[in-house]
Amino acid sequence: MNMSGARGARERMVVIGGDAAGMSAASQARRLRDPEELEIVAFERGHFTSFSACGIPYWVGGDVTDRDQLIARTPQEHRARAIDLRLRTEVTEIDVPGSRVRARDVDSGAESWTSYDKLVIATGARPIRPPLPGVDAPGVHGVQTLDDGQALLDTLAATKGRRAVVVGAGYIGVEMAEALINRGYEVTVVNSGQEPMSTLDPDMGRLVHRAMTDLGITMVNDAEVTRLPTGEDGRVRAVATEDTEYPADVVVLGIGVRPETALAKAAGLPLGDHDGLLTDLAMRVRGHENIWAGGDCVEVLDLVSGRERYIALGTHANKHGQVIGTNAGGGYATFPGVVGTAVSKVCDLEIARTGLREKDARRAGLQYVTATIESTSRAGYYPGAAPMTVKMLAERRTGRLLGTQIVGREGAAKRVDIAAVALTAGMTVDGMTSLDLGYAPPFSPVWDPVLVVARKAVNELRSSEF
Amino acid sequence: MNMSGARGARERMVVIGGDAAGMSAASQARRLRDPEELEIVAFERGHFTSFSACGIPYWVGGDVTDRDQLIARTPQEHRARAIDLRLRTEVTEIDVPGSRVRARDVDSGAESWTSYDKLVIATGARPIRPPLPGVDAPGVHGVQTLDDGQALLDTLAATKGRRAVVVGAGYIGVEMAEALINRGYEVTVVNSGQEPMSTLDPDMGRLVHRAMTDLGITMVNDAEVTRLPTGEDGRVRAVATEDTEYPADVVVLGIGVRPETALAKAAGLPLGDHDGLLTDLAMRVRGHENIWAGGDCVEVLDLVSGRERYIALGTHANKHGQVIGTNAGGGYATFPGVVGTAVSKVCDLEIARTGLREKDARRAGLQYVTATIESTSRAGYYPGAAPMTVKMLAERRTGRLLGTQIVGREGAAKRVDIAAVALTAGMTVDGMTSLDLGYAPPFSPVWDPVLVVARKAVNELRSSEF
Numbered sequence: 001m002n003m004s005g006a007r008g009a010r011e012r013m014v015v016i017g018g019d020a021a022g023m024s025a026a027s028q029a030r031r032l033r034d035p036e037e038l039e040i041v042a043f044e045r046g047h048f049t050s051f052s053a054c055g056i057p058y059w060v061g062g063d064v065t066d067r068d069q070l071i072a073r074t075p076q077e078h079r080a081r082a083i084d085l086r087l088r089t090e091v092t093e094i095d096v097p098g099s100r101v102r103a104r105d106v107d108s109g110a111e112s113w114t115s116y117d118k119l120v121i122a123t124g125a126r127p128i129r130p131p132l133p134g135v136d137a138p139g140v141h142g143v144q145t146l147d148d149g150q151a152l153l154d155t156l157a158a159t160k161g162r163r164a165v166v167v168g169a170g171y172i173g174v175e176m177a178e179a180l181i182n183r184g185y186e187v188t189v190v191n192s193g194q195e196p197m198s199t200l201d202p203d204m205g206r207l208v209h210r211a212m213t214d215l216g217i218t219m220v221n222d223a224e225v226t227r228l229p230t231g232e233d234g235r236v237r238a239v240a241t242e243d244t245e246y247p248a249d250v251v252v253l254g255i256g257v258r259p260e261t262a263l264a265k266a267a268g269l270p271l272g273d274h275d276g277l278l279t280d281l282a283m284r285v286r287g288h289e290n291i292w293a294g295g296d297c298v299e300v301l302d303l304v305s306g307r308e309r310y311i312a313l314g315t316h317a318n319k320h321g322q323v324i325g326t327n328a329g330g331g332y333a334t335f336p337g338v339v340g341t342a343v344s345k346v347c348d349l350e351i352a353r354t355g356l357r358e359k360d361a362r363r364a365g366l367q368y369v370t371a372t373i374e375s376t377s378r379a380g381y382y383p384g385a386a387p388m389t390v391k392m393l394a395e396r397r398t399g400r401l402l403g404t405q406i407v408g409r410e411g412a413a414k415r416v417d418i419a420a421v422a423l424t425a426g427m428t429v430d431g432m433t434s435l436d437l438g439y440a441p442p443f444s445p446v447w448d449p450v451l452v453v454a455r456k457a458v459n460e461l462r463s464s465e466f
Numbered sequence: 467m468n469m470s471g472a473r474g475a476r477e478r479m480v481v482i483g484g485d486a487a488g489m490s491a492a493s494q495a496r497r498l499r500d501p502e503e504l505e506i507v508a509f510e511r512g513h514f515t516s517f518s519a520c521g522i523p524y525w526v527g528g529d530v531t532d533r534d535q536l537i538a539r540t541p542q543e544h545r546a547r548a549i550d551l552r553l554r555t556e557v558t559e560i561d562v563p564g565s566r567v568r569a570r571d572v573d574s575g576a577e578s579w580t581s582y583d584k585l586v587i588a589t590g591a592r593p594i595r596p597p598l599p600g601v602d603a604p605g606v607h608g609v610q611t612l613d614d615g616q617a618l619l620d621t622l623a624a625t626k627g628r629r630a631v632v633v634g635a636g637y638i639g640v641e642m643a644e645a646l647i648n649r650g651y652e653v654t655v656v657n658s659g660q661e662p663m664s665t666l667d668p669d670m671g672r673l674v675h676r677a678m679t680d681l682g683i684t685m686v687n688d689a690e691v692t693r694l695p696t697g698e699d700g701r702v703r704a705v706a707t708e709d710t711e712y713p714a715d716v717v718v719l720g721i722g723v724r725p726e727t728a729l730a731k732a733a734g735l736p737l738g739d740h741d742g743l744l745t746d747l748a749m750r751v752r753g754h755e756n757i758w759a760g761g762d763c764v765e766v767l768d769l770v771s772g773r774e775r776y777i778a779l780g781t782h783a784n785k786h787g788q789v790i791g792t793n794a795g796g797g798y799a800t801f802p803g804v805v806g807t808a809v810s811k812v813c814d815l816e817i818a819r820t821g822l823r824e825k826d827a828r829r830a831g832l833q834y835v836t837a838t839i840e841s842t843s844r845a846g847y848y849p850g851a852a853p854m855t856v857k858m859l860a861e862r863r864t865g866r867l868l869g870t871q872i873v874g875r876e877g878a879a880k881r882v883d884i885a886a887v888a889l890t891a892g893m894t895v896d897g898m899t900s901l902d903l904g905y906a907p908p909f910s911p912v913w914d915p916v917l918v919v920a921r922k923a924v925n926e927l928r929s930s931e932f
Contacts, residue, residue, distance in 0.1 A: 054845075058848060315912050315914075318912050341903060343904035343905065345906070350909075381524075383529050383530075418884070420902050420903055420904065421884055421901060422887055424901060425887070425890075425893065427887075431890075433785075435887060438808065438818055438879060438883055439809065440520060440879075441524055442524070443811070446538075447781070
């Protein structure tokens with residue numbers, strides 16, 4: 001291990017943001033460096049550290065009963081490891097030439113400067129809140145933080161009506177639809193896209209649409225929300241589009257998030273096309289030897305298209321933190337990039353994707369074939385064998401796998417990992433047809449659905465080469 | 467496509483064995499060649515074609531209610547596709563210089579020669595039946611064929627006692643233990659190995675042992691069966707080892723299978739160390755341009771160790787058949803080899819392995835480190851999160867993944883596919899730590915168990931390089 005960094009002189013690492021990326025970085029750096037060598041100060045403007053934002057829909061839905069279960073590591077645990085964690089303390093400025101940050105005590109308003117030898121920016125994401133009339137009315141909720149989740153639960157407890165409208169049909173939207181169904185609400189999902197789950201191709205999104213309709217969820221596509229009408233009491237009473245109104249006793253905004261990079265931008269740090277910080281493979285902010293950034297505030301390299309993407313996902317944030325902590329602690333690690341894997345569920349419907357959609361491939365200038373098949377999660381004769389649809393994209397001529405999408409029931413979602421590894425390895429779909437995947441009747445048909453779709457993709461490739 | 471092979475002149479392809487490999491080969495060749503070009507004759511000594519031997523334990527256990535569900539394609543369906551299928555017809559000799567086979571009608575005993583242009587040997591496997599006193603007594607059953615399964619079911623129906631002994635604790639043994647538990651039997655598994663599932667390392671096998679004991683199964687290890695004592699009625703009444711006797715109303719032999727290659731051996735075709743036929747990557751029998759072999763009668767290349775192995779598994783047999791049919795039909799396809807993936811379950815216990823065990827690695831001259839971790843199938847706070855233990859082997863110095871074993875509950879077994887693809891791609895465990903695997907609380911902790919064990923393996927590698 002190359003133990004670079006000053007020896008003897010005590011250095012200070014400052015971390016901005018106390019969630020997954022920031023606290024993983026702090027913990028990993030602490031593992032490599034004693035407090036005598038490295039002081040670690042972490043600023044977090046909220047009340048919590050290291051919580052699972054991805055778990056909030058399941059807490060709201062009642063699958064997770066206790067908020068504290070979503071907290072991976074408490075402030076006390078961090079402090080016990082000699083991390084100087086300052087909650088309710090917001091960093092308001094990064095002074096890059098001066099190697100210092102200005103922080104404000106949220107409660108008292110007091111400000112002070114803290115100098116750093118090493119800086120970790122992990123400011124996360126902020127939910128998209130469209131500037132619609134009524135968006136700040138009581139009864140309208142985001143679900144980004146534990147405080148948001150608690151506020152929504154309080155509203156649900158206090159609300160007599162049972163009509164919920166979810167705005168947005170991405171991961172957060174569909175997961176919140178499930179949560180509200182589980183709470184006994186009549187749920188309408190209003191979605192600006194052609195189909196729900198725009199991270200899938202529309203033909204696969206349509207399967208999600210049908211399944212959600214079958215679950216009793218009212219799905220509205222191609223609908224632009226224009227305002228959130230309020231009642232006489234000032235509370236939200238509906239979600240309005242140009243054409244109509246959908247009555248609502250509670251509204252959940254699940255439109256997605258944007259990188260929280262105002263501080264970084266003001267400091268002159270490099271941002272990409274998606275407003276996320278740009279880093280090198282060691283998660284160093286480009287052009288800055290002693291500043292790292294990770295988690296929901298950075299853009300990541302898409303290994304399939306070779307372009308930067310923005311993906312807010314806890315699993316990446318944790319990996320970033322690990323890499324940053326290792327490097328800031330004097331070790332060496334890299335985050336090579338992503339292939340864009342994501343899984344989700346709505347009740348018993350499982351949804352998964354990795355790699356490029358058709359429009360991503362076109363945008364990247366790639367020519368491709370697609371193959372779509374229907375199969376089952378287990379041998380057809382085995383009880384519980386559930387249908388799944390698998391779509392695969394492969395590059396013309398090279399046959400390289402470009403992407404995979406799966407919509408099905410039990411056993412569908414995690415099968416996407418097969419394609420995720422194959423994408424990382426740059427496999428061709430022809431090479432995938434002979435993959436030695438686990439087979440036994442309770443777990444797979446004798447041809448795993450991923451093998452079946454790979455075979456079909458090979459045939460499509462052949463007929464595309466005229 | 468290179469359409470080699472005679473055009474115009476009608477050729478004859480003879481297939482020996484009407485199960486997965488043979489009939490897949492026949493079907494695929496038929497897809498590529500019309501009956502006017504290629505006559506296909508298939509000989510099968512049994513009553514059935516294309517059945518799922520892997521499904522027999524679930525039929526015996528009652529999960530599959532109808533034998534016919536295990537038949538992927540009936541004789542009628544094959545014949546409708548212009549495959550001249552001759553059931554109850556056993557090939558008794560292959561005359562390689564004369565390019566012909568001698569076949570005997572099992573019922574009439576009549577024999578005749580059939581010449582071939584192309585020959586496919588898919589004679590399958592035969593169960594190991596140790597030459598023990600009492601092994602042929604009523605009440606002692608193998609579970610290799612549908613006829614075997616029916617005979618066992620008939621015995622179970624006719625037997626009053628509820629004590630079953632399974633000899634052998636490999637896949638068939640543990641699956642039959644589950645089947646008999648499901649039928650309400652008191653089950654004892656007598657196993658000659660140190661732990662059940664000798665396809666796992668003993669430390670992982672021990673977890674299977676404990677879990678099976680917890681299921682109420684009596685597990686006997688390190689026990690060599692010496693005889694099967696019979697009662698006055700001639701029926702089996704116990705399984706005896708040197709030390710003791712285990713009373714049995716029914717005995718199931720689940721000791722495994724050997725390649726059925728007597729015909730091939732008599733014909734002078736090349737066999738390997740495991741008595742399986744040796745083929746090239748196009749599944750051609752080595753040194754024979756017009757003879758192919760596949761399924762349970764061949765040895766396969768282990769891509770991790772670079773050696774030939776014997777693995778009887780339906781998923782390989784189907785792939786072999788596909789490759790053989792493509793090549794025999796004038797196309798081009800290969801079966802590059804296996805990484806040794808296998809999954810199984812006993813009630814809710816899931817067992818999976820891929821790649822090399824410790825002893826395989828030693829035998830191949832590889833130095834390695836191991837890492838073992840415990841994690842859960844879902845986020846720890848999500849309902850149904852079930853524990854799993856994952857073990858990983860990585861080569862010293864190169865860090866190349868060598869093998870992975872998993873024992874756990876729901877969601878454990880198919881995770882081995884991640885490692886199977888990584889093995890195929892020759893990934894290092896360090897490379898695996900940044901794999902972009904599907905994450906959402908219902909499907910995985912934020913660090914998938916496979917990522918956790920890969921990280922630990924990386925640490926083990928570092929400390930091994932002194």
